[in-house]
Amino acid sequence: MFAAIRKYKWQYLMIMPAVVLLLLFSYVPMAGIQVAFKNFHIGYTIWNSPWTGFENFAFLQDSQFWLVVRNTLYIAFLKFVFGFPAPIILALMINEVSRGGFKRFVQSVSYLPHFFSWIVVAYILQSLLTLDNGLVNQLIVSLGGDPVFFLGSTEWFRPMVVVSGLWKEVGWNTILYLAAITTIDPQLYEAAKVEGAGRLAQIRHITFPGILPTISIVLILSMPSLIAVGMDQIYPLMNPANQPVADVLDTYILRSGLQQGYFGMATAVGLLSSVISLLLVLVTNQMARKINGEGLW
Amino acid sequence: MKRSTSEKIGQALITLILLVLCLSVLYPFMYMLAISLNVGSDAAKGGVYLWPRKFTLSNFQIVLGNSVIQHSYLITILRTIVGTFSGLLVTLLAAFALSYRQMPARKTLLTLILITMLFSGGLIPFYIQLYNLSLINTFWVYILPSAFSAWNMFVMLKFIHGIPEALIESAEMDGAKPPRVLFSIIIPLSKPMLAALGLFTGVMHWNDWFAGAFFVSDQDLIPVQTFLQQLLSAQDISVVMGSNNNVEALARGSNLSEVTLMSVKMATVMVSAIPILCVYPFLQKYFVKGVMIGSVKG
Numbered sequence: 001m002f003a004a005i006r007k008y009k010w011q012y013l014m015i016m017p018a019v020v021l022l023l024l025f026s027y028v029p030m031a032g033i034q035v036a037f038k039n040f041h042i043g044y045t046i047w048n049s050p051w052t053g054f055e056n057f058a059f060l061q062d063s064q065f066w067l068v069v070r071n072t073l074y075i076a077f078l079k080f081v082f083g084f085p086a087p088i089i090l091a092l093m094i095n096e097v098s099r100g101g102f103k104r105f106v107q108s109v110s111y112l113p114h115f116f117s118w119i120v121v122a123y124i125l126q127s128l129l130t131l132d133n134g135l136v137n138q139l140i141v142s143l144g145g146d147p148v149f150f151l152g153s154t155e156w157f158r159p160m161v162v163v164s165g166l167w168k169e170v171g172w173n174t175i176l177y178l179a180a181i182t183t184i185d186p187q188l189y190e191a192a193k194v195e196g197a198g199r200l201a202q203i204r205h206i207t208f209p210g211i212l213p214t215i216s217i218v219l220i221l222s223m224p225s226l227i228a229v230g231m232d233q234i235y236p237l238m239n240p241a242n243q244p245v246a247d248v249l250d251t252y253i254l255r256s257g258l259q260q261g262y263f264g265m266a267t268a269v270g271l272l273s274s275v276i277s278l279l280l281v282l283v284t285n286q287m288a289r290k291i292n293g294e295g296l297w
Numbered sequence: 298m299k300r301s302t303s304e305k306i307g308q309a310l311i312t313l314i315l316l317v318l319c320l321s322v323l324y325p326f327m328y329m330l331a332i333s334l335n336v337g338s339d340a341a342k343g344g345v346y347l348w349p350r351k352f353t354l355s356n357f358q359i360v361l362g363n364s365v366i367q368h369s370y371l372i373t374i375l376r377t378i379v380g381t382f383s384g385l386l387v388t389l390l391a392a393f394a395l396s397y398r399q400m401p402a403r404k405t406l407l408t409l410i411l412i413t414m415l416f417s418g419g420l421i422p423f424y425i426q427l428y429n430l431s432l433i434n435t436f437w438v439y440i441l442p443s444a445f446s447a448w449n450m451f452v453m454l455k456f457i458h459g460i461p462e463a464l465i466e467s468a469e470m471d472g473a474k475p476p477r478v479l480f481s482i483i484i485p486l487s488k489p490m491l492a493a494l495g496l497f498t499g500v501m502h503w504n505d506w507f508a509g510a511f512f513v514s515d516q517d518l519i520p521v522q523t524f525l526q527q528l529l530s531a532q533d534i535s536v537v538m539g540s541n542n543n544v545e546a547l548a549r550g551s552n553l554s555e556v557t558l559m560s561v562k563m564a565t566v567m568v569s570a571i572p573i574l575c576v577y578p579f580l581q582k583y584f585v586k587g588v589m590i591g592s593v594k595g
Binding site: 001004005008010011012014015017018019021022024025026027028029030031032033035040042045046090093094096097098102105106108109110111112113115116117118119120122123124126127128130132133135138167171175176179198199200224232236239250253254257258263266267270271273274277278281 | 301304307308311312314315318319321322323325328329332340341342343344346387388390391393394395397400401406409410413414415416417418419420421422423424425426428429430441442444445450474475476479500503504505506507511522525526529530559562563566569570573577578581584585588589
């Protein structure tokens with residue numbers, strides 16, 4: 001035992017910084033979940049504050065909380081329904097482009113928004129949609145319509161989040177699918193052509209089945225972030241006017257915890273959301289194992 | 298081979314859709330650039346779509362003359378450099394150590410790392426821990442919590458496993474200790490992977506506004522993105538006009554009355570976006586490779 005440890009002393013030394021950081025920033029916070037069942041205030045430690053049982057879970061009877069849950073699920077659903085198939089369709093379209101120059105141009109341009117922050121995206125939305133002199137409202141007015149207060153409207157918030165999310169990530173998310181397409185055996189297409197299969201038939205019977213394993217992996221990997229609907233994206237766009245539809249679990253945790261100081265209650269909400277995420281991953285991984293014969297781990 | 302009419306129409310349709318997509322990506326930047334280079338009071342009348350109508354640099358002079366912005370820029374650059382370097386180092390050291398399959402406790406360590414990818418304590422316990430470690434309101438809150446990345450570790454591990462073991466074994470025969478193996482074999486062979494992961498880590502640091510907004514209250518420590526986030530909901534331009542070296546000079550030229558909140562906002566966001574637009578074409582080949590390395594499951 002000691003001999004083995006001595007033999008690998010360099011390796012243990014090298015992994016030490018990572019272990020310390022994991023302990024400090026992942027495992028101690030996990031132990032900190034007990035705050036959800038305690039009456040914690042700054043000044044106490046997570047260990048010596050008094051237990052309160054399920055007192056912090058009183059939010060479960062708060063209608064505001066259920067509104068936030070509804071908003072979260074609604075946005076998660078919309079983002080998934082539009083955000084999951086879109087890169088697959090885009091990758092199939094890019095693959096149909098025969099001119100190499102145009103294909104590379106489309107790829108370069110569509111990857112670009114991934115590299116900008118959600119704050120920059122919020123600025124773009126503001127410049128295009130603001131009530132006085134936003135580009136879209138200029139157009140609406142010049143066509144004889146009444147300007148729309150997009151940024152402060154409850155109806156336009158969800159479309160705004162879905163479209164800007166697509167705009168930022170759809171191109172980037174095609175990379176894996178395009179890579180998978182290049183690994184498909186070209187002889188399959190040749191054979192299909194001989195059989196007289198058109199482009200659509202080739203996509204349906206060769207390209208799509210060829211990227212199906214990639215699709216299932218991406219599906220599993222997207223599960224943990226499914227109900228973390230992108231607080232990075234939503235927080236900058238949220239304002240008092242659209243809050244009734246914009247407030248999601250993460251912004252609720254942020255507000256009640258960091259801004260109002262209800263640490264125990266905010267931790268309890270966070271715990272619920274972490275557990276749901278974990279369940280989603282485990283269930284999809286099990287399903288992938290059944291369908292593909294193997295999961296992610 | 299003859300193509301049917303319907304396939305030609307399909308091709309044309311696809312080309313059209315892709316062109317519209319590209320335009321939707323590029324146009325907002327051209328629009329924001331045009332507004333930021335136009336006299337603010339003039340742009341407010343509307344009608345500036347593609348080119349500035351009354352050209353001016355005063356919006357940029359105001360933005361670049363603001364000492365808070367200058368300082369936030371410095372913080373962003375510093376955290377990007379320190380964060381990327383330390384992130385790659387800590388993660389690579391861990392991945393290299395774990396690439397020794399015979400190492401005792403290897404499985405346990407890997408499992409412990411995997412768990413952190415699936416479950417976390419959540420924001421509040423994390424914040425309490427930052428508070429207990431006295432990291433709140435320090436520069437290190439940008440660096441330390443993200444210095445080890447579980448995801449990047451697994452990507453690196455998989456890459457290292459792809460390096461022929463014979464190379465490492467022959468070096469070990471010659472008496473090379475692990476640090477030597479790492480620096481003379483692993484790192485030179487991992488350059489494309491390190492470049493890609495370094496790029497992703499760098500972009501993450503460059504774009505992060507969250508830590509600056511919630512873990513730091515000292516205005517001298519906020520990065521550009523957090524400044525932008527504060528400016529996003531600003532109701533007047535005093536945020537940018539205060540502590541500004543260029544305001545006096547501009548006031549003498551009586552340009553000041555023509556500056557609007559929108560024109561200053563657009564100039565600020567362009568100042569944060571232009572560096573990325575400039576380096577993007579050169580880095581492309583690295584990140585596509587990087588996504589591929591990470592894609593095949595390990």
